[in-house]
Amino acid sequence: MPVSKETLDSIALSEKEYELIVERLGREPNEVELGMFGALWSEHCGYKHSKPLLRQLPSRARHVLVRPGEENAGAIDIGDGLAIVVKIESHNHPSAIEPFQGAATGIGGIVRDIFTMGARPIALMNSLRFGPLSSPRNRYLFQGVVGGIAAYGNCLGIPNVGGEIFFAECYSDNPLVNALCLGIAPKEHLIKSRAYGEGNLLMLVGADTGRDGLHGASGLASRTFERESELRSAVQVGNPFLEKLLIEACLELATTDWIVGMQDLGAAGLTSACVESAARGGGGIDVDVLKVPRREKGMTPYEVMLSESQERMLILVKKGYEAQVKALFDRWELRSDVIGHITADGIARVREGERIVAELPVDVLTSPPMYRRRVKAPPWLDELQVINLSHIPDLSPRKANKVLLTLLSSPNIASKHSVYRQYDHQVGNNTVVLPGNDAAVLRIKGTKKAISLTTDGNARYCYLNPYLGGIIGVVEAARNLVCTGARPLAITDCLNFGNPEKDDIYYQMKECIAGMAHACRELKIPVISGNVSLYNETRGKAIYPTPVVGMVGLIDDVTRHCTAGFKREGDLVYLLGLTDVVNSSIGGSEYLQVVHNLTRGSPHIDLKLEKRVQRCCLEAITKGVLSSAHDCSEGGLAVALAESCLLGGIGFVGFDLEFEGRLDAALFGEAQSRIVVSVSPDRAWLLEKLADRWEIGVLRLGVVSGKRLVIKGLLDLPLNMLGKAWWNGLEDFFK
Amino acid sequence: MTVTPPTGLESKRHHLVISRAQMRFGIIVFPGTWSDRDCYYAIKDVLGQDAKYVWHKETDLSEYDCIVLPGGFSYGDYLRPGAIARFSPVMTSVAEFASRGKPVIGICNGFQILCESGLLPGALLRNEHLEYRCQWTYLRVEDQSTPFTSLLQKGQVLKIPISHYDGRYYADKDTVEELEANRQIVFRYATPNGRVTAASNPNGSLNNIAGITNKQKNVLGMMPHPERACEPLLGSSDGNLIWESIVASIKGNA
Numbered sequence: 005m006p007v008s009k010e011t012l013d014s015i016a017l018s019e020k021e022y023e024l025i026v027e028r029l030g031r032e033p034n035e036v037e038l039g040m041f042g043a044l045w046s047e048h049c050g051y052k053h054s055k056p057l058l059r060q061l062p063s064r065a066r067h068v069l070v071r072p073g074e075e076n077a078g079a080i081d082i083g084d085g086l087a088i089v090v091k092i093e094s095h096n097h098p099s100a101i102e103p104f105q106g107a108a109t110g111i112g113g114i115v116r117d118i119f120t121m122g123a124r125p126i127a128l129m130n131s132l133r134f135g136p137l138s139s140p141r142n143r144y145l146f147q148g149v150v151g152g153i154a155a156y157g158n159c160l161g162i163p164n165v166g167g168e169i170f171f172a173e174c175y176s177d178n179p180l181v182n183a184l185c186l187g188i189a190p191k192e193h194l195i196k197s198r199a200y201g202e203g204n205l206l207m208l209v210g211a212d213t214g215r216d217g218l219h220g221a222s223g224l225a226s227r228t229f230e231r232e233s234e235l236r237s238a239v240q241v242g243n244p245f246l247e248k249l250l251i252e253a254c255l256e257l258a259t260t261d262w263i264v265g266m267q268d269l270g271a272a273g274l275t276s277a278c279v280e281s282a283a284r285g286g287g288g289i290d291v292d293v294l295k296v297p298r299r300e301k302g303m304t305p306y307e308v309m310l311s312e313s314q315e316r317m318l319i320l321v322k323k324g325y326e327a328q329v330k331a332l333f334d335r336w337e338l339r340s341d342v343i344g345h346i347t348a349d350g351i352a353r354v355r356e357g358e359r360i361v362a363e364l365p366v367d368v369l370t371s372p373p374m375y376r377r378r379v380k381a382p383p384w385l386d387e388l389q390v391i392n393l394s395h396i397p398d399l400s401p402r403k404a405n406k407v408l409l410t411l412l413s414s415p416n417i418a419s420k421h422s423v424y425r426q427y428d429h430q431v432g433n434n435t436v437v438l439p440g441n442d443a444a445v446l447r448i449k450g451t452k453k454a455i456s457l458t459t460d461g462n463a464r465y466c467y468l469n470p471y472l473g474g475i476i477g478v479v480e481a482a483r484n485l486v487c488t489g490a491r492p493l494a495i496t497d498c499l500n501f502g503n504p505e506k507d508d509i510y511y512q513m514k515e516c517i518a519g520m521a522h523a524c525r526e527l528k529i530p531v532i533s534g535n536v537s538l539y540n541e542t543r544g545k546a547i548y549p550t551p552v553v554g555m556v557g558l559i560d561d562v563t564r565h566c567t568a569g570f571k572r573e574g575d576l577v578y579l580l581g582l583t584d585v586v587n588s589s590i591g592g593s594e595y596l597q598v599v600h601n602l603t604r605g606s607p608h609i610d611l612k613l614e615k616r617v618q619r620c621c622l623e624a625i626t627k628g629v630l631s632s633a634h635d636c637s638e639g640g641l642a643v644a645l646a647e648s649c650l651l652g653g654i655g656f657v658g659f660d661l662e663f664e665g666r667l668d669a670a671l672f673g674e675a676q677s678r679i680v681v682s683v684s685p686d687r688a689w690l691l692e693k694l695a696d697r698w699e700i701g702v703l704r705l706g707v708v709s710g711k712r713l714v715i716k717g718l719l720d721l722p723l724n725m726l727g728k729a730w731w732n733g734l735e736d737f738f739k
Numbered sequence: 740m741t742v743t744p745p746t747g748l749e750s751k752r753h754h755l756v757i758s759r760a761q762m763r764f765g766i767i768v769f770p771g772t773w774s775d776r777d778c779y780y781a782i783k784d785v786l787g788q789d790a791k792y793v794w795h796k797e798t799d800l801s802e803y804d805c806i807v808l809p810g811g812f813s814y815g816d817y818l819r820p821g822a823i824a825r826f827s828p829v830m831t832s833v834a835e836f837a838s839r840g841k842p843v844i845g846i847c848n849g850f851q852i853l854c855e856s857g858l859l860p861g862a863l864l865r866n867e868h869l870e871y872r873c874q875w876t877y878l879r880v881e882d883q884s885t886p887f888t889s890l891l892q893k894g895q896v897l898k899i900p901i902s903h904y905d906g907r908y909y910a911d912k913d914t915v916e917e918l919e920a921n922r923q924i925v926f927r928y929a930t931p932n933g934r935v936t937a938a939s940n941p942n943g944s945l946n947n948i949a950g951i952t953n954k955q956k957n958v959l960g961m962m963p964h965p966e967r968a969c970e971p972l973l974g975s976s977d978g979n980l981i982w983e984s985i986v987a988s989i990k991g992n993a
Contacts, residue, residue: 154871158902159812161773245771245815337770426871428902430967433777438974447972449780562972 006032015042021373028368036306036354036362040369043272043310044279047538050372053504054536057376057514060521061531067493068530074284075197076117076268077187078532080494082558084451087191089123092131092184092459092498092554094537098239099181103148107181108156108242112314114185115160116268119251120317122195122258123187126432127446128157130167130183131459131498131552135176137415137737142171145179147738152242153183154426159244160251164427165446166439167459171415174467177542182498182535184459184554188448195258197267199278199320199346200285204264206278206344207319207326209333210250213274214299214313216240246315246338253336254317260332262325269316275309277318278344279352283370285320288351291344293361305361309354320346375504382508388468391591391605399668404718407599408642409729411672414598417639418733419650437567440651442487442635447562454562456490458555462607462638463548468592469606470512470549474519476607476676479614480637481555482527486618487633487679489566489625490557495524497534497553502546504538512549513538520551526611527618529555566625568634569651575631575682575708577648577656578691579641581617582610582677583701585665589673594638599668607676613700614677620698621679629683629690636678642671642719644680645705646726649713655723658706658715671718682708761789762986765803767833767849769795769824774810774846774966781969782807786982795827804989805842806833808849810902810964820863820905821851830856842886842985843958847903850950850960859953859960860918861910866903867943873902875974876941876963878949879929882922885956886988887981896933897926897977899963901941906962908944908951915945926950926961 012022015038025041026032033041044050051058063071063078069087070079077091095110111128118125130153135142157164167184199206216239254266267281274296282289293308303311319340321329326342333340347353352369354362399407411417424439436454437445443458460481466473482492497520502509524531540547559565570577590596591605624630632652636644649656663670677700683691688704695702706715714720764782768775775792783790793800800806813824824830830852837843837858845853853859866872880888880895891897910918918924926949929935940947942962950961965978 158871158873158904159771159815161811243815245812245817248771248773248812248815425874428871428873430873430900430902430964430973431773431777433780433967433969433973436972449784 007038015039016046017042021045024373034362036309037364039306039310040275040362040364043275044369045372047536048271049276051536052372053375053538054499054513056374057517060517062521062524063530063532065530068532069194070532072531072533076120078494078496079121079194080532081191082453085191086448087123087189087194088455088556089118089121089187089189090184090494090496090554090556091117091533092182092496092552093117093535094498094500095181095183096178096500096537096540099149100179102239103145104152105239105241107149107152109240109314110181110183111153111156112242112244112247113270114183115162115247116270116317118185118187119254120195120197120266120268121189122193122255123189124255125162125185125187125251126434127186127444127457128162128164128183129457129459129554130164130181131461132167132169133175133180133463133550134171135173136171139176142176143737149179149181150423150426156242156244158428160248161431163429163431163435164424165429165435165444165457166424169420169423170463172464172548174545174547177545178540178547180500180540180547180550182552184496186457186556193258196265197281198265198285199281199289200287201264201322201346202287202348203323204346205321205323205326205342206289206291206346207321207329207340208296208343209317209319209338209340211243211246211313211315212297212299213308213311215303215307215311216313218307218310240312240314242314249336249338250315250317253333253338257319257329257332262328263319263321265320267318269318271312273310273312279366279369281318281320282352282366288347288349288353288366289344290347290353292355292357294357295341295343297339297341305354305356377510379507379511379514381511388604389606391588393587396600398666399671401667401718404671405721407672408646408719408721409725411594411598411639411643412646412726413729413733414594415734415737416594417643419731420734421731422735436562436565437488441568442484445488445559445565452561454559454565456485456488456557456559458484459552460484461550461552463550464603465592465607466516466551467548470515471519472607472609474516474551475523475609475611477551477553478520478523478527479609479676480635481553482529483618483635483679485555485557486622487566487568487635488559489564489622490559491622492527492529492555492557495529495531495553495555497531497551498537499534500537500540500547500550500552502539502541509546516549516551523611527615564626564628566630566633568648569632570648570654570656570682570708571631571652572684573654573709575684576688577680577682577705577708579703579705580621580679580681580695581700582613582675583703585663585670586673586675587666587669589675590669593640593672593674595640595668595672607674609676616698616700617677617679620694620700621681624691624694629687630681631684632682634680636680637674640672640674646713646730648680649723650727650730654708655710655712656706656714657709659704660716661705762804762989763789763791763802764805764807765793765800766790766807766809767793767795767829769813769827771813771815772809772811772848774964777966778807778809781966781978782982785969786979788986793829795829798828798832800832800836805844805985806836808845808852810847810849813848813852820848821855824852825856834858837958840955840957842989844887845960846964846966847962850962851905853958853960858958859951860914861908863905864907864909865905866907871904872941873900874941875900876949877929877931877939878926878963879933879935881924881927885925885952885959887959887984888925889984889988890980891984894933896929896931897980898975899965899968899978901963903962906942906944908948910945918951921954923952923954924948925952925959
């Protein structure tokens with residue numbers, strides 16, 4: 005073999021894969037060609053380990069306009085002639101190396117995916133994972149990532165409406181930065197990224213091409229590392245101002261009939277943009293690298309084709325309209341150059357002037373080998389799921405106050421307001437429910453409707469039980485939407501795992517996805533887009549399996565939306581759903597982790613019950629029965645009550661409650677299928693009737709009242725003390 | 740279209756006003772501006788006034804009754820917020836428009852541009868805590884004699900959000916004293932019940948300054964975003980009082 009193993013390693017191709025390339029081409033690839041294969045056959049672009057598993061996820065429904073893989077993002081029909089475009093994407097590896105720019109360019113990339121389709125981006129969200137903040141390194145990563153998201157997103161004028169942040173030791177070397185963007189467009193203005201029509205032109209717009217970001221897809225995102233310093237050159241630097249100009253110019257272009265499509269340049273730069281749009285269009289492309297404007301002299305064709313310089317777009321221009329397109333970009337002071345044309349021969353041809361430097365069949369480039377393996381559950385998993393409750397002393401009633409304060413100040417539960425106040429979450433004049441609630445709500449101008457948006461995913465559950473964790477990620481996201489009064493419509497998912505070539509990791513991935521697929525089918529929510537981030541491990545230590553679910557739902561009448569905070573003195577408070585105390589529900593809980601320093605047990609879910617609970621809550625909200633609704637999740641019932649008090653600025657007094665079972669499970673257990681709601685006394689009978697009809701539990705907990713949280717004999721704390729723990733819990737690490 | 744004046748309003752002055760019931764706002768768009776669309780929405784869609792975008796290379800402002808410099812990151816805020824935008828061709832016309840006593844309102848980045856171009860004194864520095872801040876603030880109205888506060892009362896509190904990195908108002912001692920003496924400080928950050936406190940100051944502005952005018956009081960710069968407080972659904976509609984004040988005062992001057 006004429007290519008060294010080191011070369012193949014640097015682009016993350018195996019020797020077998022190299023042999024396959026030679027066989028399919030009938031010859032050895034040259035250096036440029038091999039680089040293109042490395043990029044397109046990488047896990048990041050080619051999904052060779054994940055695609056067979058992803059096929060399980062349902063993606064069809066009447067309202068789905070664009071399914072996964074068809075375009076840069078998925079799209080759904082929300083009526084009134086409008087389409088919602090949404091996608092989530094990881095920027096984990098770059099953020100681990102250079103947190104500020106890594107996170108910033110993550111925003112840039114996901115935003116391009118949305119406006120590439122002709123949709124105006126109207127919301128951002130982030131799902132972040134870090135190691136514990138007690139370590140200075142983790143604080144540095146955290147502040148860098150948040151700063152980068154703020155700097156880039158705020159400059160674009162797209163509201164960042166929330167997301168989630170979770171801390172665990174396994175993320176110390178591998179923080180996760182998943183960015184979601186949602187856009188809106190008139191249905192008929194959705195733009196495709198299909199390069200078709202022989203003779204049509206390829207126009208490169210935006211930033212000049214530099215040496216930054218080489219091997220981002222093949223190197224950074226598709227293998228594991230020992231040292232990070234060697235990879236700094238693979239991280240790009242963002243220019244949000246340029247991106248803002250691109251957004252406005254491209255959206256203006258989307259309303260003309262001068263183009264056949266648009267495609268952003270992301271992972272694997274020009275290579276992936278050209279080849280993927282050619283593959284979608286069923287033709288070929290012919291590109292001259294000499295026509296690509298460069299940031300520096302002496303760049304080779306290899307570097308030009310694989311650069312991941314940010315803020316670039318490929319415009320597929322109808323022949324004869326290039327002058328108009330250029331004039332449009334000129335007005336926005338953006339550079340645009342014709343760099344090639346579309347052909348009919350199915351070949352991706354790259355030239356440097358007259359000399360052809362790469363000539364590869366598009367279908368070979370875009371059909372990497374697919375790996376599907378049979379793996380067994382790792383033996384350590386069974387042991388981990390066993391939890392011997394008799395060895396864990398139950399909570400003494402005298403300690404309940406203290407434990408509640410401890411949990412409220414735990415960074416996983418504490419308010420994230422010190423983060424989201426750094427993000428502009430109101431620009432656009434659509435944000436009805438601000439960050440800090442179960443889900444964000446954005447109204448759709450010109451209609452009575454609103455969309456609700458959330459991200460969710462409990463990685464600790466997935467670690468303890470990948471299948472159930474996968475299910476719970478989906479149902480919790482749906483429950484969050486339901487608590488705002490929204491009907492879940494679609495999912496975009498970001499699947500973060502370790503090295504899939506290892507059996508244990510592959511097993512986690514397979515089970516998580518199977519669980520998600522099961523929940524999606526049961527709740528009838530299609531997955532319309534997503535992204536996979538593998539090889540999240542350092543020195544052989546992998547992250548928890550972390551599938552993140554981004555979910556969008558629809559509220560038909562925005563005036564009927566609901567929030568989590570208690571509203572009125574005298575309202576009755578109910579627990580809706582699973583009202584029995586489940587002792588094993590301390591398994592995998594934040595309580596068990598924080599108080600007993602244990603990560604053990606297994607979550608549990610009854611999907612049929614869950615479905616009824618969600619239907620009941622949604623019906624109660626749309627009929628105007630409820631004053632508030634809040635998902636009962638991390639930290640259990642006591643934390644949910646405290647949060648509803650703090651968000652509403654009003655207290656709670658419990659009735660005489662007799663808990664049958666362990667006290668810690670009653671207050672802090674994380675049993676699923678539970679929602680804390682409040683209702684005015686004259687409507688309480690309606691709620692009870694609804695719960696009865698849906699055959700779910702409905703337990704009267706107490707009444708909204710005063711400025712304290714009181715459950716007789718157990719909890720009695722003033723709101724300002726609860727607030728101090730919850731509002732400052734995260735911020736205190738930075739004082 | 741003919742507009743019949745309502746009965747009882749026969750004076751020539753009222754007739755003139757009603758024959759052109761809508762005021763026309765010119766909203767300047769620089770590369771990187773993003774509040775342009777929100778201002779347009781609040782002025783046109785919520786309040787029913789006329790509004791048009793004005794690209795920063797245009798120079799003819801003769802058709803407008805009021806000029807709006809909206810928020811955003813003109814030229815990416817690279818170098819210094821507003822430092823590049825002040826050289827845009829439109830800014831010469833804005834200065835000329837202001838010199839004729841017509842109302843100009845700069846919001847957020849617009850305030851920064853007005854300071855950079857010398858139409859307002861002082862400067863907006865990086866927030867004291869060095870972080871971006873997006874949050875609701877409460878503004879105490881300090882002066883009702885401006886076109887921007889003509890429908891408001893001194894001491895009234897408005898709930899309007901901020902969103903900026905560089906909103907800490909700063910000027911030398913003499914300038915601040917002059918601002919105070921001339922009653923050019925229009926809005927101060929305050930508590931919901933109107934007390935001006937250190938805790939209610941979100942960015943470290945001198946004297947809790949949130950908005951100031953020029954001496955003639957026809958040029959206003961403010962960091963908070965009135966265009967975002969345009970509907971109860973979004974949490975407040977107090978920002979409309981500022982737009983409505985402008986409309987009322989233009990009508991009053993017609």
